[in-house]
Amino acid sequence: MTVCCDHHPPEETLTRNQRLVLETLRSEDKPLTAYNLLDRLRDDGLRAPPQIYRALDRLVNVGVVHRLDRLNAFISCNHNHCGGQGVLFAVCDACGSVEELKADTVESAILPTTEAIGFHAVQLVGEVRGLCGPCERKKTDG
Amino acid sequence: MTVCCDHHPPEETLTRNQRLVLETLRSEDKPLTAYNLLDRLRDDGLRAPPQIYRALDRLVNVGVVHRLDRLNAFISCNHNHCGGQGVLFAVCDACGSVEELKADTVESAILPTTEAIGFHAVQLVGEVRGLCGPCERKKTDG
DNA sequence: AAGGGTTATGTTACATTATAACAGATTTCA
DNA sequence: TGAAATCTGTTATAATGTAACATAACCCTT
Ligand SMILES: [Zn+2]
Ligand SMILES: [Zn+2]
Ligand SMILES: [Zn+2]
Ligand SMILES: [Zn+2]
Secondary structure (H helix, E strand, O other): OOOOOOOOOHHHOOOOHHHHHHHHOOOOOOOOOOOHHHHHHHEEEEEEEEHEEEEEEHHHHHHHHEEHHOOOOEEEOOOOOOOOOOEEEEEOOOOEEEEEEEHHHHHHHHHHHHOOOOEEEEEEEEEEEEEEEHHHHHHHHO | OOOOOOOOHHHHHHHHHHHHHHHHHHOOOOEEEEEHHHHHHHHHHHOOOHHHHHHHHHHHHHEEEEEEEHEEEEEEEEOOOOOOEEEEEEEEEOOOOEEEEOOOOHHHHHHHHHHOOOOOOEEEEEEEEEEEEEHHHHHHHH
């Protein structure tokens, strides 16, 4: 089997619970909270919050899932990027949709700033709030 | 009295509770949670969470306080920048210190990316995790 | 000054999000 | 086999954040 890099272990190494959580997140384009996941997975034997949070911890560390701090929610990664790199989300205030963006330029823009104060950056997460295209149009039209 | 711009109303327009919360945040260089504030302000008559959260809402909207999503905590702004502009924090994983950075370059790096997908950005918040200078040195020395 | 709208306040109760702690099961590998 | 490590299920509880409502203060207009 092919893996994109050392940081993303093949999905065969995921445990049953981790796979269930990941699959559920992938089946949704919107972010889900831990308790959303708990509701959807109760019939599969996941009945208590720690089961969900533990699976999420692993998936986030591995890099196949991102946590959206502003929303207390989680979303599966669509970029196969490795850990340690920048992540950028565009979160629509109106419809709640979340789009993950390539953040290459962002890293190069930010790292000099943090280095200037002697800060050793490990991970960068940016969340841009605003209105997605459709919602913006709805607003100006209506 | 002088104000830096329309978005920052003079502090005379703050209510008693809002002023108390702001002063408490300013007296600390570390971020405080809503319940930290509640503890410190109980003797001043703020006894229930809504009193704190309402004051924080106003202060954040006005732009004199920022919320750190990753920490569920609040910190007073040291930049007198106006609302709607980018904010960038360097959060040390070891000691919890938070440094607010000028984010001019960040905006220009990110806005083209969001515009490319038709997203209308309103606010940008970046949180960089890592190690601050002192903690990084401690690690390599020890 | 009296009325009426708006905003701020205090309070209770509750909702949501997250973790501590522990015991049993499973895997891994020497 | 047996010890170490990991994953698991469970209970209970901590931490964070809001809904809802009644009162009080404030600002205008009449
Ligand atoms: Zn990603
Ligand atoms: Zn939208
Ligand atoms: Zn600021
Ligand atoms: Zn530090």
